[in-house]
Amino acid sequence: MTVMGTKSRARWFVSELAGATRRWALLGVLAWGVSVQATYAQPAAPAAPVGQAPVASAAASADSTPTPAAPTALEAKVEALCAKVKPAFVFIAGGSGVVISPDGLMLTNTHVIERGADFDVRLGNGRHYRAKVLGRDVWGDLALLQLQSKDNQPFPYLELGDSDALRIGEPAMAVGNPFGLGIVDQHPTFTVGIISAVRQSQGRYTECITTDAEVNPGNSGGPLVNMAGQVVGINGQISTRWGLRSNTGLGYAISARQVRMWLEPLKAAKGGNVEHGMPFGLRVRATRPDAPGVDDGLLIEEVTEKTVSAEAGFQAKDVIVKWDGLPVPNTVRWMSIVGMYPAGAKVPVDVRRGDQTVTLNVTLAEVPRSKDLERMTRNRRPQRKPDGSKPDSKPDSKPDSKPETKPDSKPDSKPEAEKPDSKPDAKPESKPESKPVDPKP
Numbered sequence: 361m362t363v364m365g366t367k368s369r370a371r372w373f374v375s376e377l378a379g380a381t382r383r384w385a386l387l388g389v390l391a392w393g394v395s396v397q398a399t400y401a402q403p404a405a406p407a408a409p410v411g412q413a414p415v416a417s418a419a420a421s422a423d424s425t426p427t428p429a430a431p432t433a434l435e436a437k438v439e440a441l442c443a444k445v446k447p448a449f450v451f452i453a454g455g456s457g458v459v460i461s462p463d464g465l466m467l468t469n470t471h472v473i474e475r476g477a478d479f480d481v482r483l484g485n486g487r488h489y490r491a492k493v494l495g496r497d498v499w500g501d502l503a504l505l506q507l508q509s510k511d512n513q514p515f516p517y518l519e520l521g522d523s524d525a526l527r528i529g530e531p532a533m534a535v536g537n538p539f540g541l542g543i544v545d546q547h548p549t550f551t552v553g554i555i556s557a558v559r560q561s562q563g564r565y566t567e568c569i570t571t572d573a574e575v576n577p578g579n580s581g582g583p584l585v586n587m588a589g590q591v592v593g594i595n596g597q598i599s600t601r602w603g604l605r606s607n608t609g610l611g612y613a614i615s616a617r618q619v620r621m622w623l624e625p626l627k628a629a630k631g632g633n634v635e636h637g638m639p640f641g642l643r644v645r646a647t648r649p650d651a652p653g654v655d656d657g658l659l660i661e662e663v664t665e666k667t668v669s670a671e672a673g674f675q676a677k678d679v680i681v682k683w684d685g686l687p688v689p690n691t692v693r694w695m696s697i698v699g700m701y702p703a704g705a706k707v708p709v710d711v712r713r714g715d716q717t718v719t720l721n722v723t724l725a726e727v728p729r730s731k732d733l734e735r736m737t738r739n740r741r742p743q744r745k746p747d748g749s750k751p752d753s754k755p756d757s758k759p760d761s762k763p764e765t766k767p768d769s770k771p772d773s774k775p776e777a778e779k780p781d782s783k784p785d786a787k788p789e790s791k792p793e794s795k796p797v798d799p800k801p
Contacts, residue, residue: 490508645659
């Protein structure tokens with residue numbers, strides 16, 4: 361038997377007292393919490409009229425579950441918009457797309473499908489289809505595909521809206537598959553913002569739409585829709601900061617106006633590329649609108665003979681006032697507008713000639729940019745077959761034809777080297793702070 365000393369007994373007494381104090385304090389806190397919960401769970405009884413005894417509320421004792429607040433008109437509108445858009449959304453190659461017609465025409469970006477020809481896609485309603493590439497605009501980053509169905513039933517789709525009618529500050533919604541999140545829950549992601557700017561020029565995107573609705577890698581090819589559920593743009597680029605592949609508040613979408621210009625040429629492309637067009641033969645400069653009697657437009661200084669511009673009837677000293685109905689105050693704006701059109705497009709142009717306004721129609725000549733761009737991006741990353749497997753061999757990097765040698769060159773001399781801007785590792789022209797959205801998370 362151990363005999364406890366005076367100091368030991370004192371320490372034991374203090375320890376037991378502290379433990380008892382903690383236990384009683386804990387019980388007091390629990391009792392206070394239960395009483396507070398009971399107090400707030402009971403709704404306040406209605407005040408009784410003067411001179412009458414208070415009447416107990418039967419509802420207060422029957423059910424104390426709070427009733428959820430009814431959605432506001434705006435919340436209900438956004439929920440209905442998401443429900444309308446979702447079935448027409450397309451998951452494709454790690455990126456996004458959208459169906460724009462009941463017969464299964466769908467849009468996406470060319471950097472999403474790369475050089476593939478046939479894809480297994482899934483719509484927002486969960487149904488799977490095969491999609492065949494009809495045509496692509498490699499330079500403008502737009503591709504048209506055809507969904508294939510065995511039951512011949514109409515596809516859910518969204519109609520193209522009027523991007524020219526967009527207003528700065530108008531609400532807009534971006535729909536996509538950012539960072540592959542749709543693989544997890546089988547649903548697209550919706551982000552809401554506003555139309556920040558219109559008719560912008562960003563790298564190879566000309567006359568594009570700027571929005572602050574969050575667009576990230578995986579959103580490429582997805583629709584930018586207005587509050588009526590119409591497709592006003594195809595998302596494809598973002599501005600990034602410090603090399604991070606995430607949105608910093610600026611997303612860029614190909615306008616619905618440009619999409620309409622390309623639908624017929626892409627349908628007829630038979631899976632190939634469609635080139636952009638240019639009005640070759642014009643040398644222009646901006647006029648001085650502050651000078652007396654001078655219009656705000658582009659002054660034609662020279663027209664080259666035997667070009668599409670000469671055939672259209674342009675003359676020196678003509679002033680281009682409008683291009684396809686759009687004002688052209690300077691050369692930058694003019695080149696931005698011209699960059700939208702496919703080769704072979706017939707464009708009405710209003711020119712001021714003396715005291716008269718004349719409308720000329722010019723057919724744009726082909727600019728063979730897609731082959732150069734494909735050569736520049738060929739070795740950016742390994743391509744895959746439609747079934748997802750790696751290719752058996754590296755892409756053929758040899759030129760399609762042997763390069764010509766100079767007549768006075770020796771038989772054993774080497775062919776002339778390619779220009780620096782046509783090397784495979786050269787980068788496409790774009791501002792360093794803006795990069796295409798990479799659909800591969």
